[in-house]
Ligand SMILES: O=C(O)CCC(=O)C(=O)O
């Protein structure tokens with residue numbers, strides 16, 4: 171018996187060592203199950219000495235952020251004590267970080283459905299509010315094939331629905347591109363996993379690019395063969411040059427991109443032209459008229475509530491040009507998870523000063 175009550179970690183460590191000894195000599199030892207790995211669990215009282223039961227008893231989250239240390243690795247005594255402290259430290263750090271990191275999917279699941287139309291809500295990262303993309307975009311006018319003048323200010327969209335519907339581009343791109351999971355930073359500092367995977371490719375690798383809200387900059391990798399082939403075709407079709415591509419993978423109907431504009435004068439110069447290619451599932455791409463300057467408090471949906479939507483199917487090419495990024499925002503709204511399969515979208519852009527050409 172110990173003369174004084176030992177702190178939780180020491181008790182856990184003692185049990186851990188006993189478990190190590192018992193495993194090393196092939197025997198079983200009994201002990202009291204209480205706090206272990208620095209958190210409480212309500213497993214069987216002798217679970218602390220049985221690694222499998224302990225692993226089953228420790229709470230974890232589905233995305234793995236709170237998984238306990240891999241205890242079945244511990245087979246001998248001395249390395250075990252060192253590993254115990256290292257893993258305990260790492261585990262506590264991850265748990266601390268997890269409190270500041272939100273999973274978009276789990277937040278949206280817990281938020282439920284729209285009271286008006288019953289479709290799933292989505293989290294608008296810029297506003298940090300739950301929204302219904304269906305109700306929000308219900309009044310959008312349908313954009314047609316060909317050229318559409320969105321307004322009298324010179325915001326123009328060209329839409330060619332079947333221009334690139336000739337190859338297995340979705341499968342090629344899915345395998346070829348190195349997909350990355352990025353986070354957006356909310357105004358209160360918490361991180362939110364983006365509801366899509368992305369990649370940034372450019373003429374030369376190394377160009378660093380970021381946009382408002384993203385938590386760490388994107389670093390360009392070189393154009394992969396399919397992206398480069400598509401870029402040449404888009405250049406021929408439009409008569410324009412593009413040296414960078416922002417690529418999105420929407421894994422299912424639940425992946426989306428919230429309202430934003432791709433206005434960035436330093437990066438793309440004034441009134442950039444952006445060519446957007448889509449492959450795979452058809453999704454609704456909606457533009458809405460804004461008033462005020464982008465990235466200021468005054469940047470708000472215009473009172474006239476003008477919206478135009480394009481149905482972006484496999485092989486479609488949509489070009490946004492003129493003042494579109496200055497006067498309009500766009501989004502690909504969330505749908506129910508099973509309503510759409512994978513979709514890849516490539517937006518080709520011309521970075522004015524990449525320093526690589
Ligand atoms: O997926 C889309 O069609 C739009 C993507 C987009 O807006 C972007 O990458 O900036």
Ligand SMILES: [Fe+2]
Pocket residue numbers: 430431432500
């Ligand atoms: Fe965009």
